[in-house]
Amino acid sequence: MPVKILSVDDEMDLELLLTQYFRKKIRKGEYEFVFAHNGLEALTMMVKHPDIEIILSDINMPEMDGLTLLAKVNEMRNPALRVIMVSAYGDMGNIRQAMNNGAFDFATKPIDLDDLSVTIEKAIEQINYVHKSQAEHSQLESLKGDLAIASEIQQAILPRVFPPFPDLVGQLDIAASMTPAKDVGGDFYDFFRIDDAHVGFVMADVSGKGIPAAIFMAVSRTLIRATGVRGDNPSNCIAYSNRLLAAESLDCMFVTVFYGILDVNTGEVNYCNAGHNPPYLLKSNGQVEALPMSQDPMVGAIDGIEYHESSVQLTKGDALVMFTDGVTEAMDSECREFGEKRLESTLATVASYSCQQIIEAVRADVATFVGEAEQSDDITVLALKRI
Numbered sequence: 001m002p003v004k005i006l007s008v009d010d011e012m013d014l015e016l017l018l019t020q021y022f023r024k025k026i027r028k029g030e031y032e033f034v035f036a037h038n039g040l041e042a043l044t045m046m047v048k049h050p051d052i053e054i055i056l057s058d059i060n061m062p063e064m065d066g067l068t069l070l071a072k073v074n075e076m077r078n079p080a081l082r083v084i085m086v087s088a089y090g091d092m093g094n095i096r097q098a099m100n101n102g103a104f105d106f107a108t109k110p111i112d113l114d115d116l117s118v119t120i121e122k123a124i125e126q127i128n129y130v131h132k133s134q135a136e137h138s139q140l141e142s143l144k145g146d147l148a149i150a151s152e153i154q155q156a157i158l159p160r161v162f163p164p165f166p167d168l169v170g171q172l173d174i175a176a177s178m179t180p181a182k183d184v185g186g187d188f189y190d191f192f193r194i195d196d197a198h199v200g201f202v203m204a205d206v207s208g209k210g211i212p213a214a215i216f217m218a219v220s221r222t223l224i225r226a227t228g229v230r231g232d233n234p235s236n237c238i239a240y241s242n243r244l245l246a247a248e249s250l251d252c253m254f255v256t257v258f259y260g261i262l263d264v265n266t267g268e269v270n271y272c273n274a275g276h277n278p279p280y281l282l283k284s285n286g287q288v289e290a291l292p293m294s295q296d297p298m299v300g301a302i303d304g305i306e307y308h309e310s311s312v313q314l315t316k317g318d319a320l321v322m323f324t325d326g327v328t329e330a331m332d333s334e335c336r337e338f339g340e341k342r343l344e345s346t347l348a349t350v351a352s353y354s355c356q357q358i359i360e361a362v363r364a365d366v367a368t369f370v371g372e373a374e375q376s377d378d379i380t381v382l383a384l385k386r387i
Contacts, residue, residue: 039064
């Protein structure tokens, strides 16, 4: 598209001079000139041609002078519009006032067209820069909108209805929360019915942050759930998920996973821990025990890995509290970590709480510890309690 230039001058011969001097650029479609003879005509032309980007305006004109026109142009607040003022060489007072009021540059009469050409090219450089910045801003705004939608979608795919299993109220309590560090996160939790007597539950943390982690999170969550609802044991479920994820993983992405299956009648939990933080067993008497450290690697990193499983018994009143490292590695303004010891101390005081209250207590303690420091990682907690 040609750069559209509005020349505003009550001297008619300037129109001929400009069209003659810039005839090559006009023929090539680089410049397009429109003309007005005073400020009022100029405003009319700007309405007719809203894509005008450079105004070449005389200062001394009838009906509306150039300084008044400049003030009107400033009111339009178009950051890409450039005004070049023209006046007699001795009229430096008005020229200086125009420059102070936001004119891009000036030229003196008689106009040196070679010098004016350089001035116009400088103006075009700035206009192009403004257009580029506006385009980048629009892209950022669009990206922000996409991220907001992605965040809503990500939260929507995680279970958010508590209690999740109305027929198990009185036997089982479950609650969870995920607070991403960015618009979207890489942590996820999940739970689902396998059959009348068994409930599967997952706590996981994808490597990395942002959109790549969120996409990998969605794929991992869907794959583990689809495999888990078939009723296979935890180690086989994780091994199968690992084969599929390792075959498709890009940039060496992986996910740490704790996957367990609870027998709601007996309280036995069979689980497989693939490189994840050991959950805590919170006994009804307030005793806090960490499950054994995982000996199996994360999921999606290496194909052909054999995974193992263990079991833990929940008696009535016992809870299993799972979390991601965003909890224990949360840092305050002095870069001190929240740590396992503080988490254990918090859990020891909430043995009689519901799962939702346990999660709220952990999050509140983390928030108190962190203070004004920026959240550096996703914070996710899942609590499961046998009633």
